[in-house]
Amino acid sequence: AQSVTQPDIHITVSEGASLELRCNYSYGATPYLFWYVQSPGQGLQLLLKYFSGDTLVQGIKGFEAEFKRSQSSFNLRKPSVHWSDAAEYFCAVVDNNNDMRFGAGTRLTVKP
């Protein structure tokens, strides 16, 4: 079945440490890929998106993501995490029916 998988339900990192959140998908040859962030009780904010071209994309708030076709992955990274990055992060993919499909989310906790 087509799916978007975020293998990590919850990740804890120390402030200032690097971060990588994983996302794997099973749609299409060249999918449209997104990362969103959600603060508690709030809507989703788009961090970055990949449609085509350079496989390393830069987003807002110092985030970047790399599309790896061979691994069907679109992992989100940040070199140095800030306490304000604590939130839930969602990977999303546009599927073969042009509907957006979301992963189950990864909750990020930042330790002082």
Next chain:
Amino acid sequence: DGGITQSPKYLFRKEGQNVTLSCEQNLNHDAMYWYRQDPGQGLRLIYYSQIVNDFQKGDIAEGYSVSREKKESFPLTVTSAQKNPTAFYLCASSNTRYEQYFGPGTRLTVT
């Protein structure tokens, strides 16, 4: 300021009552969407509308209804037929199928 508004932020209802959640956008977007969010399940599509007076069922439309009489507005009614209506509801809009902007959400509690 352009954006999407959802009201109210918190909504409480008794079981058996219908309830309507509001979603308004002033981004001049053609398409609007309703999602349901439950813990550990990500977002699931309830209904979407790509144009005024037209809408399509998503993955979990049973027990819900919508209307799209104006471009700016896409209200969602949670009917008494929805078996488990307590959830966080998110509205989104887009001008392309691929980049959606989200409202702040409405948390519905049915007891």
